Amino acid sequence: MIEPPAIEPLIEPGIKIVRIDEDFGRWDELLALILSSFAYMDDVIDPPSSAHRLTLASLAQxxxxxxxxxxxESGRLTGCVFCKPEPGFLYIGKLAIAPASQGKGIGRRLLIVAEGIAREKGLPALRLETRIELTANHATFARWGFARTAENSHPGFTRATSIEMQKRLD
Structure with missing residues (x-):
């Protein structure tokens, strides 16, 4: 079992980062967190977010x-991140922060944990995708050290619908 690196001193008091594992059991709350944090995208992006296809069973899987x-934070789920090892990268997906908890550094702290996982697995970079329309996300990820590396199209689209960003780890 991979444990998160010791980063607790970097986090606001009262915020704890934990592994989501077989003992987790808070799937309803986790799904609600993801859906609420992605809700602002509903009238902005096309195609709709894949978050809408998540179910309790698919999230657990x-x-x-x-x-x-x-x-x-104070017993409430305030953020999450899913990491998937790929050749040469750790893919970052479903980075979600509860709307009321944004701006506290939780997203950045979750990425610090992801960086630790990438290093443990000998992967030299993080990779993520964000929708083309979400320019504020592009700017945030750029501030966190990510650089735009590609534009991609979802199936059935002739225009770019997402961008790929990578962060090299030194």
Whole structure:
């Protein structure tokens, strides 16, 4: 079992990062967190977010197939990230922060955990995709050290619908 690196001193008091594993059991709350944090995209992106296709069962399976972490503050789930090893990268997916908890550094702290996982697995970079329309996300990821590396199209689209960003780890 992979444990998150010791980063607790970097986090606001009362925020804890935990591994989402077979003992997790808070799938309803996790699904609600993801859906609420992605809700602002509903009238902005096309095609709709894949978050809408998540179910409790598929979310639990995703956690078994990937390496996932949750941020917990005062007993509430406030963030999550799913990490998937790929050749040469650790793919970052479903990075979600509860709307009321944004701006506290939780997303950045979850990425620090992801960086630790990538290093443990000998992977030299993080990789993520974000929708082309979400320019504020592009800017945030750029501030966190990610660089735009590609534009991609979802099936059935002739225009770019997402961008890929990577962060090299030194």
């Amino acid at each position: 995703k956690a078994r197939d990937e390496i996932a972490f949750a941020a917990i």
